[in-house]
Amino acid sequence: MPTLRYNSNMTVEIKGQYEGDLRVKLTHGPSQSIIETDAPADNQGKGVRFSPTDLLVAALGSCMMTIMGIVAKRDNIKLEGASFRAEKHMIENPRRIGKIVLEICMPAGLTDEQKKKLEKVAHTCPVHQSLHPDIVQSIKFIYP
Numbered sequence: 001m002p003t004l005r006y007n008s009n010m011t012v013e014i015k016g017q018y019e020g021d022l023r024v025k026l027t028h029g030p031s032q033s034i035i036e037t038d039a040p041a042d043n044q045g046k047g048v049r050f051s052p053t054d055l056l057v058a059a060l061g062s063c064m065m066t067i068m069g070i071v072a073k074r075d076n077i078k079l080e081g082a083s084f085r086a087e088k089h090m091i092e093n094p095r096r097i098g099k100i101v102l103e104i105c106m107p108a109g110l111t112d113e114q115k116k117k118l119e120k121v122a123h124t125c126p127v128h129q130s131l132h133p134d135i136v137q138s139i140k141f142i143y144p
Contacts (some may be wrong), residue, residue, distance in 0.1 A: 023049070043095070056127075057088040061102055063127035064139075077114050081107040099136040108142050108144045115143065120139045 013029035038050050039045025050058065061084040069126035072079035084104045091098030104122070106115070119141050122128075131137070 022046075041094070042090075053088060054089070056097065057086045057100050057102075060100060060125075060127045060131070060137075061086045061104070063125040064102070064104065064122040067125040068098045068122050071118060072120075075114075077118070078107060078109060079118070097135055099138065100131075101138045101139050103142055105142045106144075110143070115141070 015027045015029065017025045017027075019024070019025050019036070022045045024037045026035050026037065027033070028035075035055075036049050037055065038047060038049035040051040041047030042064070043051075047052065065082060065084060069079055072076070082105065084102060086103075087099075087101040088097055089099035089101070090096070106118070110118070122141075123139075128137075
């Protein structure tokens, strides 16, 4: 197995504090931005905030769009108006995400070459590369 080299310039501290009633407050070190999580309604929570597994699915969509945005900015491709819709499907024993359905709605006016380039780089995003291979990923790009 190859030795992993960690880049200390890419280290981000995130702090979490249990607030009680199945809620956790998360603080992003560099920006001090705060989000709170709640356990989902089907797992003893109130379901009034993102659950940790919701955040993972949202992170996948956001990461794919961010990587496409980086390439779009670099190559002067109009990506504004792109959006995504995601579904998280849980399974049991052990309880975990079993499937992610992600529909990425792309803006009009992209050439076939641009579409191919953006779809390819989306699949290289760090979250996509970090997900366990047992999670079924159904990713679809939708064009007008």
